[in-house]
Amino acid sequence: MSDHTEKNVDEVTGVETTGHSWDGIQELNNPMPRWWLWTLYATIVWGIAYTIAFPAWPLISGATTGVLGWSTRANVAQDIKAHDAKNGSLVEQLLTTEMDSLPEDPDLLRYAVARGGAVFKAQCSQCHGSGAAGFKGYPNLLDDDWLWGGSMDGITYTVRHGIRNETDDDARYTAMPAFGELLDKDQIRAAAEYVYSLSNDDAEPELAATGQQLYGEQCAACHGDTGRGDREQGAPNLADAIWLYGGDRETLIQTITYSRFGIMPAWGQRLIEADVRAVSAYVHGLGGGE
CATH class of the missing domain: 1.10.760.10 (Cytochrome c-like domain)
Known part of the structure; x- marks a missing residue:
C-alpha cells in the first residue's frame, strides 16, 4: 500500500486539482501569478516600513510617533504661524x-x-x-x-x-421681574393685551385700556411710556413688532408671567x-x- 495520497489530475489540462468540485467542474491548483505575489510581498514590506517611519499604532494616551517625527498637528501649526506672520x-x-x-x-x-x-x-x-x-x-x-x-x-x-x-x-445685565408673582392672571392678560396693541391693530380696546394703566405702573419705568424701550437698561422696544420670543398674545402672557433670562458667553x-x-x-x- 502506498504511503502517499493519490493526486487528482485534470485529464484535459494535466494540472493537479484541489479536490474541490462544483457541478462536475474541477478546481485547478494553479500557482498564484508571480506579479501578484511580488506585489503582496511589497505591500507587506511597505506596511512594516511605514509603521516604523510614521505615526501608526494607537496607544493608551497617544500613538507611536515614528522615527521621522512627522506630525499633521505640527504641519498645521507651521501653516498657522506662517499665516499669522504674513498678516502680522x-x-x-x-x-x-x-x-x-x-x-x-x-x-x-x-x-x-x-x-x-x-x-x-x-x-x-x-x-x-x-x-x-x-x-x-x-x-x-x-x-x-x-x-x-x-x-x-x-x-x-x-x-x-x-x-x-x-x-x-x-x-451686559438686565433682569425683568416674573410678574406672575406680582399680578393676577387677569392683570397679566390685560397688560399683555396693551403690549400687543402697540404693534397690532386687532387688540381688544377695553382690555388694552385696562392694561395700559397697569403698564404705566409696572412696566414704563424700563420700557418707557410709549413702549420704545431703553438701551441704557437693555429694555426691549415693544412697539416695533420685532420679538425675540414671539409677539402673539399667548407668548406675551408667558413672557410677562415668567420673564426671560437669555445668556450669552463672554467671548x-x-x-x-x-x-x-x-x-x-x-x-x-x-x-x-x-
Whole structure:
C-alpha cells in the first residue's frame, strides 16, 4: 500500500486539482501569478516600513510617533504661524485701531470682516444661525434692533463681555421681574393685551385700556411710556413688532408671567482679542449694525 495520497489530475489540462468540485467542474491548483505575489510581498514590506517611519499604532494616551517625527498637528501649526506672520501688520492695526474708526481703513476692514466671518461660523452660528438671522430666543443680527446698541463699539463690548453670564463682572445685565408673582392672571392678560396693541391693530380696546394703566405702573419705568424701550437698561422696544420670543398674545402672557433670562458667553474669555474685534466687525457689517 502506498504511503502517499493519490493526486487528482485534470485529464484535459494535466494540472493537479484541489479536490474541490462544483457541478462536475474541477478546481485547478494553479500557482498564484508571480506579479501578484511580488506585489503582496511589497505591500507587506511597505506596511512594516511605514509603521516604523510614521505615526501608526494607537496607544493608551497617544500613538507611536515614528522615527521621522512627522506630525499633521505640527504641519498645521507651521501653516498657522506662517499665516499669522504674513498678516502680522494687519493684526497689529486691528488691535490698536478704535473700532468705530475701523470703516475708515477699507483694507483693514476687509481683513477684519473676512477673519470675523470664519470666527462667526465656528463660534456663533450655532445660536444665531449660519446667516445670522437667529432663532426663537436667539437674536437676529440682521434687523437693526439692538438692546444695547448696534454701533461697532457697542457690539464689541457685547461680544467681549457677553450677556447675563456669571463669569464676567462686566457682562451686559438686565433682569425683568416674573410678574406672575406680582399680578393676577387677569392683570397679566390685560397688560399683555396693551403690549400687543402697540404693534397690532386687532387688540381688544377695553382690555388694552385696562392694561395700559397697569403698564404705566409696572412696566414704563424700563420700557418707557410709549413702549420704545431703553438701551441704557437693555429694555426691549415693544412697539416695533420685532420679538425675540414671539409677539402673539399667548407668548406675551408667558413672557410677562415668567420673564426671560437669555445668556450669552463672554467671548473675551474664550477668544483672543483680534478675533473678538474681527467677529464684531463682521456682525456690524451684516446689515443690522448702526
